[in-house]
Amino acid sequence: MSIRKKISRKRGDSVGSCRHHGGTSSRDLLDFSAPQNPLGTPEIIRELVRESVAREDYSRYPDYTYRRLREAIASFYKLDYESVVPLNGGSEALYILVLSLRPTSLVVFEPTFGDHRCLAESLNLKIVSVPYIESGERYEFPIDRVDELRKTADRNSLFILSNPNNPTGTALSAKQVVRLLNALSEFVVVVDEAFFELCYLCDEVSALKLAKSYENLVVVRSLTKTYSIPGLRIGFLYTENGDLLNAVESSRAPWNVNSIAEAVISEALEKYSSELRSFAEKSKAVIRKESTYLERGLRLLGIRVYSSTAPFLLVKHSTPTSEISKKLRELRVVVRDASTYPYLTQYHARVSVRLRSENEVLLGAYRRVVENATPSES
Numbered sequence: 001m002s003i004r005k006k007i008s009r010k011r012g013d014s015v016g017s018c019r020h021h022g023g024t025s026s027r028d029l030l031d032f033s034a035p036q037n038p039l040g041t042p043e044i045i046r047e048l049v050r051e052s053v054a055r056e057d058y059s060r061y062p063d064y065t066y067r068r069l070r071e072a073i074a075s076f077y078k079l080d081y082e083s084v085v086p087l088n089g090g091s092e093a094l095y096i097l098v099l100s101l102r103p104t105s106l107v108v109f110e111p112t113f114g115d116h117r118c119l120a121e122s123l124n125l126k127i128v129s130v131p132y133i134e135s136g137e138r139y140e141f142p143i144d145r146v147d148e149l150r151k152t153a154d155r156n157s158l159f160i161l162s163n164p165n166n167p168t169g170t171a172l173s174a175k176q177v178v179r180l181l182n183a184l185s186e187f188v189v190v191v192d193e194a195f196f197e198l199c200y201l202c203d204e205v206s207a208l209k210l211a212k213s214y215e216n217l218v219v220v221r222s223l224t225k226t227y228s229i230p231g232l233r234i235g236f237l238y239t240e241n242g243d244l245l246n247a248v249e250s251s252r253a254p255w256n257v258n259s260i261a262e263a264v265i266s267e268a269l270e271k272y273s274s275e276l277r278s279f280a281e282k283s284k285a286v287i288r289k290e291s292t293y294l295e296r297g298l299r300l301l302g303i304r305v306y307s308s309t310a311p312f313l314l315v316k317h318s319t320p321t322s323e324i325s326k327k328l329r330e331l332r333v334v335v336r337d338a339s340t341y342p343y344l345t346q347y348h349a350r351v352s353v354r355l356r357s358e359n360e361v362l363l364g365a366y367r368r369v370v371e372n373a374t375p376s377e378s
Helices: 043-054 067-077 092-101 115-123 143-152 174-183 242-251 259-271 273-300 321-330 356-371
Strands: 084-087 105-110 126-131 133-135 138-140 157-162 188-192 217-222 235-238 312-316 348-352
Touching (some): 043 273, 067 084, 067 259, 084 242, 092 157, 092 188, 092 235, 105 115, 115 126, 126 143, 143 174, 273 356, 321 348, 321 356
Parallel strands (some): 105 157, 157 188, 188 217
Antiparallel strands (some): 084 235
């Protein structure tokens, strides 16, 4: 078979055509499209970055075993360091797991972060999409479908979900996670907790605490969200399944975390654990307060808002989001068009929760746009 036939992408398609992310590189726009901690980066981490650059850590390779980083993460989260796998951001986990496990299909609870679709497309993997259930002003996790999925899924399926869910903001309870893991004991289940530390209504028990009891469980965390450091690209994968760990380690690139991220996060977690925990608690309190403020303000403008426990809100306009987004951008405000998420529509958008002064700007911009909008059938 020729190379031309092996590559199925049509001529003219962009390399990232299956990828749709929030975020803008323009500093002239107020960005509500990429959710992260509204308090920004802790000063502790800012200072550690400056020190790392001054030491010229960038001029050396990181330790490819990441022993110090693993131990720092394990100590901070009270985990077994040998079961920690450092990641170049939480999103790297999916690529490593698919390479390690070679699943025949991905069973994904959606809508959710969409890189799995790019991966499935490139590897010709089957995707089984399981929709969240829209119920009034919230989306519910389809826990009642788990038994059915156990019976119908391919034997070598990989199950994927996010908690809290991105973009709906729905959080599973510990009981739901346990029920899920028990029902799917013959399958590997990946629980992406990228926003867990910023989830102000999440159950006290993270899936991390269940790893000792469930060898089929893989938990993924992203420190970039918690500490607003997306450019450092740092997260970790955790499982106490020894065989799976060995497979993951064999598939992980030897220097997947850069030397500055390694040095900064190791030292931050080692020396400033209490400060970082306090920062996370303060962040959750701010998110809860500002989420309530933003939700109320948007609803007063006639915009449908779904209940969320995360630092973002899923909204539904009466006019296509593409039109709303264009007008908001003219007012120097950016939101995330959510129409690319499975089961959402051209009327949906995801709005990040920011600080009060910024949220006031967003509401002011929305007010100007909505007053001049012509409602459509939605």
